[in-house]
Amino acid sequence: MGRKAKFDDEKKVKKGPGRKARKQADPIFKKGLIEEDNDIKKLSHRQKQRAARRAKKKTELAEKRKLLKQAKKNVAKQKEVVHPDNSDDSSEDEEVQGFTDDNKEWLKPKQKGKSVQKEPETESDSGHEGSDAKGDSIDEDEIDKPGNEKYKLGTLDDLFKDSDEENGDVDSDDEATGSSNKLAYNSDSEEEKSDDDDDGDDDMLPIEKANLKLKKKQKLDKKLADEEMQLNIAKQDVFAFPSEEELQNPTSLQDVLQRIKDVVVVLSDFSSLKEDGRSRCEYTDLLLKDLCVYYSYNEFLMEVLMQIFPVQELMEFLEASEVARPVTIRTNSLKTRRRDLAQALINRGVNLDPVGKWSKVGLVVYSSTVPIGATPEYLAGHYILQGASSFLPVMALAPQENERILDMCAAPGGKASHIAAIMKNTGALFANDANKDRTKAIVGNFHRLGVVNAVICNYDGRQFPDVIKGFDRVLLDAPCTGTGVIAKDPSVKTTKDQKDIQRCFNLQRQLLLAAIDCCNAKSSTGGYIVYSTCSILPEENEWVVNYALKRRNVKLVPVGLDFGTEGFVKYRHHRFHPSLKLTRRFYPHTHNMDGFFVAKLKKFSNVIPEPVKDEDDEETENKEKDEQPKEKAEEQSKENADKKSEVEEPKKQKNIKSNPLKRPANSSETQLPKKKKKPRKQKTKK
């Protein structure tokens, strides 16, 4: 016996616990016993709801606290810095005019006054700037209109002082103080100062008084200095291009503004005012940078804007984008009439006016003593808060009674309810939105406004043609970058870049194609699609429409609005279809509403040109329709030739040229590719 001989010592026996013990294999479990592999226990529906509510509450609380803090700070601040608030808007109105005409002389001194006021703002930390601006805008809502009315009577100064006063002590009886102040301010500036003093030193510590005095003195000094400088500038008259150091060293906003104005002047008469050896390019670059600094845009967006507008208009646009548009409401014609509503609201202390001759349901609210979004009339659905620009697409759509209409991106339901009101609750209205949370707003608004003919659904707009088709009219208010509503959401200024725009217009194209697919060309009353955005970028507007023109059997028709500027036909290297003139653009600076774009398309055939078709009936229909848009087709073919230069999708472009099927209108038998020919041949045989 003895130990076993180790014949192959190469093979190593594993060491470790239980070397000799026979290890038992792990047991095998039955399949039914093994649980699903989710470690985290799923929250129940209720739990989820509770969690969401908790989170919401928390954020709200935090926000409230923040606001409270800010308000406190503001109150503290307001005593010291009363002026910076109105400096913004005061400067706007002037600088727009300042250099348009030759009356530089008499406008400049005022500008100085403003610049003095501006000073403290630049000094104050940026943290408060936002809140200040907010307060400002609210103020403006209230004061805007009466101010404008008084405009002709008093000077600009008293307007701003007026608003200022109300800013300071809103709670005091406005009318009495307001009127008295106004009287005081109408007198010359010296009196004004004394008035200021009187107002101030009721309850001031001695140190504050001293501070005030010092400030006044500084102001005076500065004013004098400015005057001197202005004099110099006036003499000099020619704008000197800043040197490198000047550019690199950060300057005050006031200087930047001055420089912007100068450059604008130079650019307006470039040949005579330019500095030798400087190209136009250099000036525009300088302007771009300065504008970015002054209005705090990112360079990309500013560059795009500069391409859209001429310099003078750009300045106007930028200024207009800083100011919020007046609050407008739309009368719900299902429940009341405009006159009755206006009367009811006036009784509640709301100051309003009709929005203009073009709308029979719009009202502009200048000021209100009650929250306009919580009056019993509002809750009873007699009106809805809606921007004036939002009326336009619906008016362009011109819905008829007993039609079937789709609003593809409906939330929060303002436009859709407008459609329902025009249809007088007949027919069928589909209000769709991709965002489920926002559909709740549609539901609320529809019920409030008494819309009963609506179906509210939650689809991605691009899938909508799969769900239901055959609408008489389709409204597509596409999601966009929001460059037309910068006043509402200033974050657009800095956050948007090329990628965002590209993402936007890609989505818009798909949505527009989907919208066209949903529409029924054979409808006796309709077959119209209205495309609108609140953006002013041609990439999101004309280009998208142009894209759809090429890919679907649609044509542009007049929008039906007698104002607004025409859409672009040329933009940079793009050459759009000439009928794009029929689209309408709206700008904040020219039409006093949010920047907007509206295009109305008519679908003339249900055939989708690009993919292979197998529906014979559509083909026949196609033939019938051939004659109708013949002239159009010619134009189209010409334009296709023009479009060689288009950078985007050169391959697809090629397709178009080789494949005239894109527009079935100008397709003739001989040109048809083989794939297409087959069914037709069969037809002829039959």
Added chain:
Amino acid sequence: MKILSEQRTKILFEKLTKYIGVNVKLLIDRPDGTYCFREKKDRVYYISERLLRLAQTVKPDHLISAGTCFGKFTKTNKFRLHITALTYIAPYAPFKIWVKPSAEQQFLYGHHVIKSGLGRITENTPKYQGVVVNTMSDIPIGFGVAARTTAECRHADPLATIAFHQADIGEYIRSEDTLT
């Protein structure tokens, strides 16, 4: 969109008759088309038959609402009328209460109507009758249940509740999320 079971239809009608009495018939028997009640996620929608056919093309998961939401069935299978039904309740209601302008706001915040805020009340309103609450300018702002008869109202003290709050149009703001 489900058809309501007979039991639920009964509960619904019983509730509606409390507010609009025999006028419920007018809701069903309409000259301008067939209207019906449908149920989705316990909510009851009043919808024209024509629109319903269109709405049925939308998948249930994606359908948010169609027609007018009348209210919902609670977990205990009672029907609760929502403010959204006011569009149809208000014109048909035989019994109404008008509140003074000073009390409008109170009611819109979800409080009961008290005697001091009462402007007018329909004659012969029985106790616990469903009533529509209007402003003095005849804008319906909600509905409630009469806590006293008209005769009793005359002699009630100023702080006594005249109508129990059921729903008011302030809910459009207060509880937009849970409305439908």
Added chain:
Amino acid sequence: MDIVNEILEREQKKAEKYKPITVEKHLDLEFDVGSLLAFDTNDLDTKSLHSQKDVYLHTLSRDNAQLLLNKVWELPTERIDEAIVVRLPPPTTVLPRAKPVPKPKPLTKWQEFAKAKGITKKKKDKSQWDEQLQKWVPLYGFRKAAAEKEKNWLIEVPQNVDPMTDMYEKKASEKTEKVAKNELQRLKNIARARKVKIPRVGIPITSDKASATQLATAATVAKASTASLGKFQDKLPKEKEARGKGIHEIIPGKERKRKAPLPTPQAERENNLNLLDSILNKRPKIDMDRAVSKYIHDEQVQRSEEKKNLKPSKGRFKGKGKGNVTNFSAKKPKAGRGQRNPSKKNPGRKRR
């Protein structure tokens, strides 16, 4: 001479056939002979790469392979079974592994506990000095068992235990218990690691033991499985039918009732109207509250009117007098004393 030339020529031809084993490179290659790897850091000749890709790449790879083989031949060779063999050095390049890194084993319950408490394993000696036996006894194994046997040649029965108990048996059973417990814990750990549902006590339910719902379903199905589809079967006081997904379908006689056809709009309207009628009819015709309140109301009105009429008392009297004048109907009955007129009916009199 010829032969020599011939041989030389042949050799040359042979040599021409094969390419030379020396390769010139601008930069030396980097080798990892252990894994038969060579890195060529030289730039590619782009011109020839474009013009004749295949040929170029082919020659390049040949050259580099040649260099690698040269390197291999520099290593010491051995001869094993008539074959020349090279022992490669250990590889220096770290190659990525083909399979993913194995996941760490899940901790057992004890390990988890120890980790949480910070208990570390103490190394125990393999054997212990036994005072009684005066020798080293291992902690486990057959020597331990033997030592135990030697030690416990006699076990005292404690006072409080039944004197007839077999202490040896008891001990053995304790041991088996321990082993079993250990085994159970091992299985539990494995089950936990694999996320297997196990009951807190007892053994997991498998197909041989049905669950409550299964039993309920079976009972319901069995009950309905009569010729009359369970119509005449008795019911327990609080018996409930099994419910759940897919159960309805397996109960006989149930499927057909599944869905009532949707009524047409007209039919639905009729149904609704009928239902509504029944509801409306059920309501009391006479509303007691209303009647009472109306009565009260009328009373109040009457009273207030009386009050109003009280004031002008003159008018009241006047009215009454006037009434007396005009009131012909209420004549005093004459009780047969007056003239009789059979054609005229006298209301105040009883006729016999």
